[in-house]
Amino acid sequence: xxxxxxxxxxxxxxxxxxxxxxxxxxxxxxxxxxxxxxxxxxxxxxxxxxxxxxxxxxxxxxxxxxxxxxxxxxxxxxxxxxxxxxxxxxxxxxxxxxxxxxxxxxxx
Amino acid sequence: xxxxxxxxxxxxxxxxxxxxxxxxxxxxxxxxxxxxxxxxxxxxxxxxxxxxxxxxxxxxxxxxxxxxxxxxxxxxxxxxxxxxxxxxxxxxxxxxxxxxxxxxxxxxxxxxxxxxxxx
Numbered sequence: 738x739x740x741x742x743x744x745x746x747x748x749x750x751x752x753x754x755x756x757x758x759x760x761x762x763x764x765x766x767x768x769x770x771x772x773x774x775x776x777x778x779x780x781x782x783x784x785x786x787x788x789x790x791x792x793x794x795x796x797x798x799x800x801x802x803x804x805x806x807x808x809x810x811x812x813x814x815x816x817x818x819x820x821x822x823x824x825x826x827x828x829x830x831x832x833x834x835x836x837x838x839x840x841x842x843x844x845x
Numbered sequence: 846x847x848x849x850x851x852x853x854x855x856x857x858x859x860x861x862x863x864x865x866x867x868x869x870x871x872x873x874x875x876x877x878x879x880x881x882x883x884x885x886x887x888x889x890x891x892x893x894x895x896x897x898x899x900x901x902x903x904x905x906x907x908x909x910x911x912x913x914x915x916x917x918x919x920x921x922x923x924x925x926x927x928x929x930x931x932x933x934x935x936x937x938x939x940x941x942x943x944x945x946x947x948x949x950x951x952x953x954x955x956x957x958x959x960x961x962x963x964x
Contacts, residue, residue, distance in 0.1 A: 769950050771952055773955075778936070778958070778960070779957055779958065780849075780851070780938050780940075780955035780956050780957045780958045781889070781938070781940075781955045782955070783952045783953075783954060783955075786950075786952055788950075824888070829950065830950050832879055832891055832894055833879070833891075833940070833953055834891055835881075835888045835889040835890075835891075836888060837888050838888060
């Protein structure tokens with residue numbers, strides 16, 4: 738019962754920017770957008786989150802559309818270590834429910 | 846940053862054994878912790894929400910007598926898989942959120958998971 742839609746898979750060339758889209762057209766006004774990634778056999782790693790403003794940290798940038806119905810996670814210079822499943826989640830201080838995510842493969 | 850420690854990372858045991866998995870928040874207090882289960886090549890599925898000092902809230906279809914959850918302190922929640930059988934083999938992951946006032950909408954932080962194999 739995830740509230741987000743993401744492409745099943747994407748490829749990116751090493752050193753290039755990876756842009757991962759997410760649709761969340763039913764997002765509520767008080768729900769945040771969170772991004773996590775999971776590398777094989779590990780727990781999900783927090784990347785970034787935001788409400789309506791664009792956000793940037795040392796890992797990535799998060800661009801949220803003005804109507805908040807979609808967002809894009811940007812990895813500015815993808816490396817081979819960024820190969821993982823990326824999950825976009827909308828939630829409000831409650832439990833997080835995961836969709837299928839996007840399997841990003843960074844290629845040399 | 847916030848760290849969640851999960852132990853053990855891997856356990857292999859015989860059918861009928863009960864297995865306890867621990868989830869600890871190392872540098873913050875967590876009034877609420879969450880337990881997930883993940884099958885191979887599938888996404889995480891929320892099993893239950895663990896509340897400090899009260900009963901856990903289980904998702905529909907999750908047997909509370911099979912998956913016992915105890916959250917006795919602000920830094921520790923345990924999941925016990927009782928009388929485990931091969932179909933209980935899976936990757937179990939916990940998460941926690943900083944429970945301090947003003948920490949609303951802070952992200953959950955996840956442990957590294959426990960791979961449970963029942964023979």
